[in-house]
Amino acid sequence: MPDPILLPLDLPELDADLSGGFLRRTVHPSGLRVLTERMPGSRSATVGFWVGIGSRDEQAEQHDAPGSLGSTHFLEHLLFKGTPTRDAMQIATSFDRIGAENNALTAKEYTCYYAKVRDADLDGAVRVLADMVTNSVIDPGEFENEREVILEELAMAADDLADVANERFFETVLGEHPLGRPIGGSTETIRGARRDDVMSHYLAQYDPSTLVVTAAGAVDHDRLVELVLAGLDAAAALEGGERWGTGKDRFPVRRPQGEAGADPAGADPADGTPADPVQGSQADAAAELRLVSRESEQLNLMIGTRGLRSGDPRRFAFGLMNAVLGGGMSSRLFQEIREKRGLAYTAYSFGASYSDAGAFGMYAGTAPEKAAEVIELANAELQKVAESGVTEEEHERVLGQISGSSALALEDSDTRMGRLARAELGSGELYTLDASLERFAAVTPEDIRSVAAELAAAPRSVVAVGDVSRSTLA
Amino acid sequence: MPDPILLPLDLPELDADLSGGFLRRTVHPSGLRVLTERMPGSRSATVGFWVGIGSRDEQAEQHDAPGSLGSTHFLEHLLFKGTPTRDAMQIATSFDRIGAENNALTAKEYTCYYAKVRDADLDGAVRVLADMVTNSVIDPGEFENEREVILEELAMAADDLADVANERFFETVLGEHPLGRPIGGSTETIRGARRDDVMSHYLAQYDPSTLVVTAAGAVDHDRLVELVLAGLDAAAALEGGERWGTGKDRFPVRRPQGEAGADPAGADPADGTPADPVQGSQADAAAELRLVSRESEQLNLMIGTRGLRSGDPRRFAFGLMNAVLGGGMSSRLFQEIREKRGLAYTAYSFGASYSDAGAFGMYAGTAPEKAAEVIELANAELQKVAESGVTEEEHERVLGQISGSSALALEDSDTRMGRLARAELGSGELYTLDASLERFAAVTPEDIRSVAAELAAAPRSVVAVGDVSRSTLA
Numbered sequence: 001m002p003d004p005i006l007l008p009l010d011l012p013e014l015d016a017d018l019s020g021g022f023l024r025r026t027v028h029p030s031g032l033r034v035l036t037e038r039m040p041g042s043r044s045a046t047v048g049f050w051v052g053i054g055s056r057d058e059q060a061e062q063h064d065a066p067g068s069l070g071s072t073h074f075l076e077h078l079l080f081k082g083t084p085t086r087d088a089m090q091i092a093t094s095f096d097r098i099g100a101e102n103n104a105l106t107a108k109e110y111t112c113y114y115a116k117v118r119d120a121d122l123d124g125a126v127r128v129l130a131d132m133v134t135n136s137v138i139d140p141g142e143f144e145n146e147r148e149v150i151l152e153e154l155a156m157a158a159d160d161l162a163d164v165a166n167e168r169f170f171e172t173v174l175g176e177h178p179l180g181r182p183i184g185g186s187t188e189t190i191r192g193a194r195r196d197d198v199m200s201h202y203l204a205q206y207d208p209s210t211l212v213v214t215a216a217g218a219v220d221h222d223r224l225v226e227l228v229l230a231g232l233d234a235a236a237a238l239e240g241g242e243r244w245g246t247g248k249d250r251f252p253v254r255r256p257q258g259e260a261g262a263d264p265a266g267a268d269p270a271d272g273t274p275a276d277p278v279q280g281s282q283a284d285a286a287a288e289l290r291l292v293s294r295e296s297e298q299l300n301l302m303i304g305t306r307g308l309r310s311g312d313p314r315r316f317a318f319g320l321m322n323a324v325l326g327g328g329m330s331s332r333l334f335q336e337i338r339e340k341r342g343l344a345y346t347a348y349s350f351g352a353s354y355s356d357a358g359a360f361g362m363y364a365g366t367a368p369e370k371a372a373e374v375i376e377l378a379n380a381e382l383q384k385v386a387e388s389g390v391t392e393e394e395h396e397r398v399l400g401q402i403s404g405s406s407a408l409a410l411e412d413s414d415t416r417m418g419r420l421a422r423a424e425l426g427s428g429e430l431y432t433l434d435a436s437l438e439r440f441a442a443v444t445p446e447d448i449r450s451v452a453a454e455l456a457a458a459p460r461s462v463v464a465v466g467d468v469s470r471s472t473l474a
Numbered sequence: 475m476p477d478p479i480l481l482p483l484d485l486p487e488l489d490a491d492l493s494g495g496f497l498r499r500t501v502h503p504s505g506l507r508v509l510t511e512r513m514p515g516s517r518s519a520t521v522g523f524w525v526g527i528g529s530r531d532e533q534a535e536q537h538d539a540p541g542s543l544g545s546t547h548f549l550e551h552l553l554f555k556g557t558p559t560r561d562a563m564q565i566a567t568s569f570d571r572i573g574a575e576n577n578a579l580t581a582k583e584y585t586c587y588y589a590k591v592r593d594a595d596l597d598g599a600v601r602v603l604a605d606m607v608t609n610s611v612i613d614p615g616e617f618e619n620e621r622e623v624i625l626e627e628l629a630m631a632a633d634d635l636a637d638v639a640n641e642r643f644f645e646t647v648l649g650e651h652p653l654g655r656p657i658g659g660s661t662e663t664i665r666g667a668r669r670d671d672v673m674s675h676y677l678a679q680y681d682p683s684t685l686v687v688t689a690a691g692a693v694d695h696d697r698l699v700e701l702v703l704a705g706l707d708a709a710a711a712l713e714g715g716e717r718w719g720t721g722k723d724r725f726p727v728r729r730p731q732g733e734a735g736a737d738p739a740g741a742d743p744a745d746g747t748p749a750d751p752v753q754g755s756q757a758d759a760a761a762e763l764r765l766v767s768r769e770s771e772q773l774n775l776m777i778g779t780r781g782l783r784s785g786d787p788r789r790f791a792f793g794l795m796n797a798v799l800g801g802g803m804s805s806r807l808f809q810e811i812r813e814k815r816g817l818a819y820t821a822y823s824f825g826a827s828y829s830d831a832g833a834f835g836m837y838a839g840t841a842p843e844k845a846a847e848v849i850e851l852a853n854a855e856l857q858k859v860a861e862s863g864v865t866e867e868e869h870e871r872v873l874g875q876i877s878g879s880s881a882l883a884l885e886d887s888d889t890r891m892g893r894l895a896r897a898e899l900g901s902g903e904l905y906t907l908d909a910s911l912e913r914f915a916a917v918t919p920e921d922i923r924s925v926a927a928e929l930a931a932a933p934r935s936v937v938a939v940g941d942v943s944r945s946t947l948a
């Protein structure tokens with residue numbers, strides 16, 4: 001079996017050719033990291049500026065201090081609002097006029113600003129993104145305006161009951177863990193946010209050591225490095241300060257596992273051995289039933305527990321288990337809940353993994369009257385895999401499923417761009433498709449059963465959002 | 475200016491090479507049409523089986539007869555439920571085991587069953603799709619089960635207030651026109667649907683003359699034609715009847731404009747001259763205010779009127795007008811409603827075009843208290859374009875926007891697959907990217923102002939879904 005490509009995160013070589021010129025990684029002494037994957041024949045490229053700061057890095061205790069809840073997402077919005085040389089309209093125009101697919105997203109462990117463009121438009125997009133990320137002025141007027149926009153975004157999310165169920169699920173399963181909090185903060189924290197605090201958060205967290213730039217498609221690695229460094233130097237000149245200076249040696253920041261977001265159970269993954277996915281929840285959270293009453297036709301159900309952290313070696317076994325349980329039309333949940341009984345239009349299972357915690361869940365939207373039956377069915381299916389494992393046919397089928405869907409996904413430069421960044425900011429391991437498929441192929445039936453058994457043995461919570469009064473859950 | 479590629483719909487050549495071997499079209503004497511676009515270097519393909527039958531072809535008067543409301547969408551679900559040689563689980567498994575991206579969709583004027591797969595998996599996917607589309611058994615037990623699934627799908631849609639606003643908008647703007655009806659039917663029509671009526675709908679509407687098969691990516695045209703014909707012949711042998719027989723000469727069905735879905739205003743596009751986009755609504759529908767009260771944080775607002783039908787030559791001018799008005803971050807609606815005033819997270823405009831009618835609308839999700847202000851702003855922006863047109867900078871920007879976004883979209887085989895079918899089933903014209911961009915470039919500033927003026931002069935309706943009691947609209 002060929003070795004997977006391991007990104008040498010602890011050996012910051014200045015420049016590493018990881019795959020015959022197609023895959024390259026540069027670590028600048030300032031801490032800046034640039035990774036590219038060239039896709040021969042591609043006439044477009046996707047570039048992302050990733051900052052290894054997410055909602056988990058916020059301070060739960062202070063609503064009106066740097067890094068208050070929701071301020072990372074607030075900051076993401078503000079970076080579109082202007083620099084000393086580009087106002088908000090100029091930033092918007094520079095992407096629109098080339099028909100770019102561009103946006104930004106704030107996640108629990110990172111923030112990303114990206115654009116997909118034609119090959120000839122790449123340099124221009126990189127210049128604008130570099131300016132946005134390094135030179136935001138955070139104008140007080142724009143700040144107040146954007147506060148209203150974010151309040152509307154939160155209102156929109158509050159009207160999406162599946163979205164509400166998802167947020168309540170992470171709160172319920174991860175408890176007091178910083179990863180359990182909603183990414184956008186709340187109406188209260190956004191109303192209370194202060195411009196100077198968000199500015200301080202920006203100044204404290206955004207610098208070359210937290211910045212990872214990745215690109216895939218029609219991209220020239222050396223040219224990208226040159227453009228990004230020029231952007232940082234320009235920012236350093238503008239600020240007259242130290243933040244973006246590339247002359248200073250820094251070490252790239254990788255999240256020290258177990259630090260700010262320490263697992264409440266005290267599991268320590270720093271020694272390389274993964275914590276039991278279950279222990280955290282057993283120590284800290286019992287099975288909980290959380291009902292959120294809203295006017296609705298359907299009840300949005302989420303059933304689950306703590307799962308695997310991103311570096312967990314059992315993630316390949318989990319991926320296969322999850323595909324059998326709830327990963328497609330032929331999966332057990334889809335068959336039992338929808339195809340055989342017509343209880344739901346949507347039914348699936350999922351895993352969400354972070355550096356030091358994770359969640360595993362099953363989702364279905366169903367008539368409130370049928371919620372108890374759906375929960376029973378979902379639990380029974382998990383239990384069956386835990387006890388009897390998967391059939392040979394299922395095992396073979398989901399290996400084929402992962403092989404095919406991975407190949408299709410990797411045709412898109414945006415998928416490859418994101419994969420580079422998540423590997424760099426996350427596990428530190430980047431697999432070629434073949435190496436990844438070999439890891440999946442090496443999983444035994446007992447590995448699959450065993451990971452299901454561990455999840456099934458953990459206290460399992462239920463979140464239901466909708467017209468709970470029509471259900472028998474209350 | 476090079477001519478656009480015009481599909482010779484009225485001259486059913488047996489085989490036409492439309493672009494140096496890359497783009498080919500076969501019209502079989504049975505009426506079956508197959509169109510492919512080969513994308514060099516591609517290692518995957520998307521194939522779609524399109525049937526030129528949509529919700530508009532249903533009978534509004536009969537809830538319990540063939541073609542009752544919602545039966546086209548019901549039928550789409552049922553085609554996944556089994557044939558004489560494959561049961562529902564085998565169909566699901568055949569796609570899942572290759573990691574296909576597959577699904578189906580019912581629209582107002584067509585139904586589509588598609589799969590995106592690796593090149594080596596294409597033949598297998600075509601065989602399964604051909605079997606599904608031609609040989610559905612519509613088992614009575616599966617029918618009853620699927621009725622429940624569709625009721626859950628309708629319940630899910632009813633909980634999505636933007637979705638509700640969208641359906642009410644088409645009803646309001648298109649009035650009694652069959653295109654104004656919701657695609658999925660209603661709880662009542664689905665509860666009342668009978669298996670034998672849906673079967674009759676299937677037998678009456680699905681045959682080679684309504685079937686269009688399109689594929690893009692790593693596809694061999696002759697091989698695809700061969701596989702589809704083999705599928706039809708197998709179906710003809712199975713049924714022992716006439717429906718799928720390819721020996722019989724038929725003429726491919728193209729929707730006779732103005733027939734079943736005749737414009738109530740009596741506009742007759744059969745002579746090739748487009749009806750005024752405005753006349754239909756003026757004759758039949760006044761500006762209407764439609765309030766739907768639901769528990770919500772946001773009010774979902776849609777403001778609009780009748781628009782252009784798909785073959786309207788002004789569609790290029792409309793495309794530019796729509797991009798300036800509400801097509802991106804730099805568009806007027808986004809700037810005025812979100813960026814300057816923070817009244818919404820989402821604000822855009824859109825057009826929807828069908829063979830003999832269309833709609834034009836503006837959308838925003840806003841706090842109910844601010845709804846009146848948002849409506850006023852949206853109307854004012856449309857009026858400004860109608861009176862003063864667009865600036866030179868805007869004109870140039872949206873040309874670049876369409877050029878860039880089209881090039882990016884056409885990198886995907888699914889986009890190209892869908893484009894072939896919509897051209898064949900819709901306008902009958904397929905443009906190369908260059909020819910399409912030249913049409914956009916030929917639009918004058920006065921063309922843009924003029925199409926906005928026509929839309930602005932029409933009676934404009936408002937649909938609001940959410941907590942209307944907090945608004946001043948009632």
